[in-house]
Amino acid sequence: MNSPSMQPILEISGLTKRYAGGLLALDNVDLSINRGELFALLGPNGAGKTTLIGAVCGLVRPTSGTIRAFSHDLATDWRSARSRIGLVPQELATDMFEPVERAVSYSRGLFGLAPDKARIEEILRSLSLWDKRNDRIMTLSGGMKRRVLIAKALAHEPDLLFLDEPTAGVDVELRRDMWKLIGAMRERGVTIILTTHYIEEAEEMADRVGIIRKGKILMVDDKAAMVSRLGTTEAHITLAEPLAEIPAQIAMPGVHLDEERRVLSYRGGDGSGKGKAEVAELTKALIRAGIDYTGIDISESSLEDIFVDLLEQREAESVA
Amino acid sequence: MTFFNARSAWSIYKRELVRFLRTAFQSVLSPVLTTSLYFIVFGAAIGGRMPDLGGVNYAAFIIPGLLMLTLLGETTSNSSFGIYMPRFTGTIYELLSAPVGVAETLVGFVGAAMTKSLILASIILATAMLFVDYTIAHPILAILYIMLVAASFSLFGFILGIWADNFEKLGIIPMLILTPLTFLGGTFYSIEMLPDPWGKIALANPIVYLVNGLRWTFYGTSDVAIGISLGLTLGFLTICVAIIAYIFKTGWRLRD
Numbered sequence: 322m323n324s325p326s327m328q329p330i331l332e333i334s335g336l337t338k339r340y341a342g343g344l345l346a347l348d349n350v351d352l353s354i355n356r357g358e359l360f361a362l363l364g365p366n367g368a369g370k371t372t373l374i375g376a377v378c379g380l381v382r383p384t385s386g387t388i389r390a391f392s393h394d395l396a397t398d399w400r401s402a403r404s405r406i407g408l409v410p411q412e413l414a415t416d417m418f419e420p421v422e423r424a425v426s427y428s429r430g431l432f433g434l435a436p437d438k439a440r441i442e443e444i445l446r447s448l449s450l451w452d453k454r455n456d457r458i459m460t461l462s463g464g465m466k467r468r469v470l471i472a473k474a475l476a477h478e479p480d481l482l483f484l485d486e487p488t489a490g491v492d493v494e495l496r497r498d499m500w501k502l503i504g505a506m507r508e509r510g511v512t513i514i515l516t517t518h519y520i521e522e523a524e525e526m527a528d529r530v531g532i533i534r535k536g537k538i539l540m541v542d543d544k545a546a547m548v549s550r551l552g553t554t555e556a557h558i559t560l561a562e563p564l565a566e567i568p569a570q571i572a573m574p575g576v577h578l579d580e581e582r583r584v585l586s587y588r589g590g591d592g593s594g595k596g597k598a599e600v601a602e603l604t605k606a607l608i609r610a611g612i613d614y615t616g617i618d619i620s621e622s623s624l625e626d627i628f629v630d631l632l633e634q635r636e637a638e639s640v641a
Numbered sequence: 642m643t644f645f646n647a648r649s650a651w652s653i654y655k656r657e658l659v660r661f662l663r664t665a666f667q668s669v670l671s672p673v674l675t676t677s678l679y680f681i682v683f684g685a686a687i688g689g690r691m692p693d694l695g696g697v698n699y700a701a702f703i704i705p706g707l708l709m710l711t712l713l714g715e716t717t718s719n720s721s722f723g724i725y726m727p728r729f730t731g732t733i734y735e736l737l738s739a740p741v742g743v744a745e746t747l748v749g750f751v752g753a754a755m756t757k758s759l760i761l762a763s764i765i766l767a768t769a770m771l772f773v774d775y776t777i778a779h780p781i782l783a784i785l786y787i788m789l790v791a792a793s794f795s796l797f798g799f800i801l802g803i804w805a806d807n808f809e810k811l812g813i814i815p816m817l818i819l820t821p822l823t824f825l826g827g828t829f830y831s832i833e834m835l836p837d838p839w840g841k842i843a844l845a846n847p848i849v850y851l852v853n854g855l856r857w858t859f860y861g862t863s864d865v866a867i868g869i870s871l872g873l874t875l876g877f878l879t880i881c882v883a884i885i886a887y888i889f890k891t892g893w894r895l896r897d
Binding site: 340341378379380381382399400401403404406408410412414415416418423427428430431432433434435473 | 735
């Protein structure tokens with residue numbers, strides 16, 4: 322697998338987009354994407370993910386800020402930059418009457434490249450579309466249509482590929498297929514930025530994760546570092562007999578009794594294993610104190626928990 | 642990096658023509674039928690009772706006007722739909738995200754609309770031959786003038802397609818402005834036949850200059866000087882190019 326380098330391929334600085342109606346879709350966004358990495362941009366609906374992609378790809382004119390791709394300023398040297406960027410939009414937007422191969426060839430020509438039947442065949446085969454090359458796009462299933470959009474985006478052999486919600490509305494099997502495809506593109510050295518609602522998707526594939534809310538980037542970090550820094554361990558120990566209160570021998574930070582006094586809960590740690598060690602200590606302390614229990618349920622927080630916690634925390638802060 | 646990518650322009654041009662050919666039967670049959678009906682009604686039924694105009698047989702006199710009538714409508718519609726539909730369906734993302742500027746876009750879309758118009762003009766002139774004998778006095782100038790008008794109204798249609806944010810707006814200018822002005826622009830009569838003050842008022846109709854410009858290339862005679870027709874058409878073309886350049890520069894309705 323190609324490892325991401327620390328060399329930035331895309332640098333966004335102070336990017337702001339305010340639409341004519343007054344909506345502030347992007348608010349002073351700074352973001353840097355490294356060559357060869359797979360970056361997942363997470364955020365709720367209306368967070369500004371698609372606007373951010375649109376600003377880089379030329380679909381949206383930024384209100385202020387700068388975007389540099391491959392060291393080219395997109396405001397002035399957009400031809401050089403755009404020729405190396407591909408986009409798979411969220412909507413299945415393409416001429417549905419066109420046959421698959423012609424649609425993909427058109428995309429290659431539009432980006433100013435000479436026709437290359439061998440290359441088009443290679444792309445179509447890699448996406449299992451070769452057998453459908455003469456079919457009109459309208460006759461294909463939803464998943465196949467999305468593959469056609471990917472083929473169109475790959476037709477000019479981009480170095481940086483944006484995938485806007487690539488698995489939105491597709492079934493689980495197809496989603497897994499799409500993940501394999503994205504993985505294969507990354508293997509070929511394409512830098513990928515994907516937006517998604519499915520945190521599982523980011524967890525499965527991304528090197529780094531960015532969280533965006535109301536046009537602001539709340540956090541950008543390595544996925545593992547984010548889980549390690551913000552992740553927690555949660556344990557629920559079902560007691561054989563209810564406790565009146567937590568005895569001093571087992572009292573430790575993050576431990577509390579539920580209202581029925583039958584479940585002892587722990588929440589703590591940092592995603593690095595510290596939480597699990599503390600749960601082990603807690604169980605030993607229970608045994609030493611002669612407190613019997615009938616079950617233990619332990620879980621590590623996922624990226625989704627971190628994402629939800631972070632959004633809830635910011636929501637609470639903005640209300641306050 | 643080049644400032645004009647011929648391959649990009651060619652791709653857009655080719656795709657637009659393929660789109661046109663998908664509905665070739667309707668695109669060809671419709672002007673043939675319409676032109677035939679005009680010749681039957683105005684050429685055969687009424688034309689026989691009309692005197693020659695400027696030394697030209699009435700049925701032949703109306704050919705440039707009929708050509709202009711179809712040309713303006715079809716060119717404007719083709720071009721406006723050509724850019725409006727990608728906006729409406731969302732497929733315009735591909736054009737906007739490509740390294741394609743105003744020059745490639747115009748050469749592609751407007752070039753295709755012009756080609757369609759020239760095909761239609763040929764069909765109309767061939768149909769006219771079935772009904773009336775005519776010869777074109779300045780055939781090369783006629784072709785150039787048709788191309789100039791087609792280019793101007795393709796650009797105009799392109800602006801309409803960007804301006805319109807619904808289908809009603811898309812059709813309103815061709816239906817409510819262009820067609821009436823063309824009918825009143827000397828398609829079926831010489832404005833010299835109009836009583837005062839209508840003759841002078843007719844000169845405020847820009848289509849009069851287009852119809853008469855084309856009529857001059859056909860028969861060497863018209864109600865207004867060819868230089869004025871040519872100047873106004875070129876002026877209109879320049880204004881349209883300037884508006885489109887402004888649209889691309891600001892991203893109005895494209896990159897809002």
